[in-house]
Amino acid sequence: MAIDAAVLRRDFPILQRSVNGSKLVYLDSAASAQKPGSVLAALDAFYRESYANVHRGAHTLSAEATDKYEAARARVARFVNAPSERSVVFVRNATEGINLVAHAWGRSALGAGDEIVVTVAEHHANLVPWHLLAAERGVRIRGVPLGSDGRVDMEALAAAIGPRTKLVATFHMSNVLGVINPLPRIAALAHAVGAFMLVDGAQAAAHLPVDVQASGADAYVISGHKLGGPSGIGALWVREELLRQWPPFMGGGEMIRHVEIDRSTYADIPMRFEAGTPAIAEAVGLHAALDYLDEVGRAEIWEHDKALARYAIERLRRLPGVTLYGPEGEDRGGIVPFNVDGVHPHDVASVLDAHGVAIRAGHHCAQPLMQALGVRGTARASFWLHTTTEEIDRLAEAVAEAREFFGAVA
Numbered sequence: 001m002a003i004d005a006a007v008l009r010r011d012f013p014i015l016q017r018s019v020n021g022s023k024l025v026y027l028d029s030a031a032s033a034q035k036p037g038s039v040l041a042a043l044d045a046f047y048r049e050s051y052a053n054v055h056r057g058a059h060t061l062s063a064e065a066t067d068k069y070e071a072a073r074a075r076v077a078r079f080v081n082a083p084s085e086r087s088v089v090f091v092r093n094a095t096e097g098i099n100l101v102a103h104a105w106g107r108s109a110l111g112a113g114d115e116i117v118v119t120v121a122e123h124h125a126n127l128v129p130w131h132l133l134a135a136e137r138g139v140r141i142r143g144v145p146l147g148s149d150g151r152v153d154m155e156a157l158a159a160a161i162g163p164r165t166k167l168v169a170t171f172h173m174s175n176v177l178g179v180i181n182p183l184p185r186i187a188a189l190a191h192a193v194g195a196f197m198l199v200d201g202a203q204a205a206a207h208l209p210v211d212v213q214a215s216g217a218d219a220y221v222i223s224g225h226k227l228g229g230p231s232g233i234g235a236l237w238v239r240e241e242l243l244r245q246w247p248p249f250m251g252g253g254e255m256i257r258h259v260e261i262d263r264s265t266y267a268d269i270p271m272r273f274e275a276g277t278p279a280i281a282e283a284v285g286l287h288a289a290l291d292y293l294d295e296v297g298r299a300e301i302w303e304h305d306k307a308l309a310r311y312a313i314e315r316l317r318r319l320p321g322v323t324l325y326g327p328e329g330e331d332r333g334g335i336v337p338f339n340v341d342g343v344h345p346h347d348v349a350s351v352l353d354a355h356g357v358a359i360r361a362g363h364h365c366a367q368p369l370m371q372a373l374g375v376r377g378t379a380r381a382s383f384w385l386h387t388t389t390e391e392i393d394r395l396a397e398a399v400a401e402a403r404e405f406f407g408a409v410a
């Protein structure tokens with residue numbers, strides 16, 4: 001059934017508020033999603049009724065907290081269709097998940113002359129960890145450009161992958177262009193040369209069904225705060241037979257089997273990668289967020305997203321002096337970057353904010369992509385399950401006003 005965003009938005013308490021005298025229009029879900037009431041209630045109930053540290057105490061609360069924390073792990077596994085929760089590691093966010101791969105796997109598996117293939121449209125979270133690794137290990141990074149259609153150039157990608165390629169690391173959904181990468185095709189190219197395939201699912205997981213097994217990925221990361229869950233929690237899934245071989249990323253409590261004064265042995269997966277007290281309540285909140293998303297239906301969210309993107313592109317295109325970026329089609333979700341001729345994106349965002357419309361402006365942690373597009377930055381409107389076409393109308397009206405306002409003073 002199609003989504004009724006006007007009804008769903010009632011689930012989000014923050015969407016009832018006003019900003020600068022206007023009803024809030026929140027078009028910045030790609031940066032961080034708002035939280036449904038069920039997530040807030042789950043956090044509140046956990047702290048009121050079941051909070052304690054996990055995996056340690058023999059007391060009832062600790063056992064309850066551990067059960068809930070582990071239930072959240074199983075829920076993440078189900079959410080991405082992982083074969084088992086053993087290979088789901090809780091991390092702080094997608095960034096930490098990628099850094100975990102770079103440290104635990106990258107430092108032991110990569111050496112001088114090895115190559116990492118990424119695309120120009122990666123988020124900095126999927127570039128900088130590889131830069132750090134490259135500086136340490138003498139690894140070479142190859143960037144694949146976009147084709148003339150605004151999608152990753154698959155021919156260039158195939159040409160960049162060769163016998164020295166050890167890792168192909170790319171996004172599932174671009175946080176700027178809203179476009180989906182054809183993961184099975186990319187994974188096939190990576191696996192043909194025996195390379196590891198890491199997928200940055202930070203953006204995609206909130207917008208469409210994720211099936212890590214069908215995707216062909218060896219690792220897939222998600223971030224709780226983009227899914228309507230709390231910040232401070234994310235998850236990394238890694239193919240179990242690979243994860244089992246990886247050394248720890250950080251040392252400390254919870255991740256050990258046995259410790260002596262000068263040596264230790266390490267716990268089995270996934271605990272080996274979860275040193276210290278984890279984000280316990282945040283995992284419980286994430287569980288509630290994933291339940292909410294599946295109740296709404298991810299296939300339905302994706303259809304809604306695509307329809308909103310089409311509507312916004314159509315609406316903004318009619319405005320003179322507005323440039324839109326990104327491809328159009330069935331692989332394009334609800335993220336619409338744009339620029340207004342002669343107006344800095346931050347100024348566009350400020351005028352919109354004065355109308356209660358929240359968007360993002362800047363390089364979106366994707367400077368190589370900005371360079372490829374030939375811009376310093378863009379404004380970016382991003383939609384989610386609670387976004388209505390009326391809100392996109394308000395966006396378009398405010399953009400028209402921004403143009404007029406700055407046109408008048410230019």
Ligand code: PMP
Nearest residue numbers: 093094095123125175202203223
């Ligand atoms: N990758 C993509 C595609 C993203 O959109 C983001 C968040 N903007 C990240 C990675 C990083 O996510 P986080 O800040 O939650 O680690």
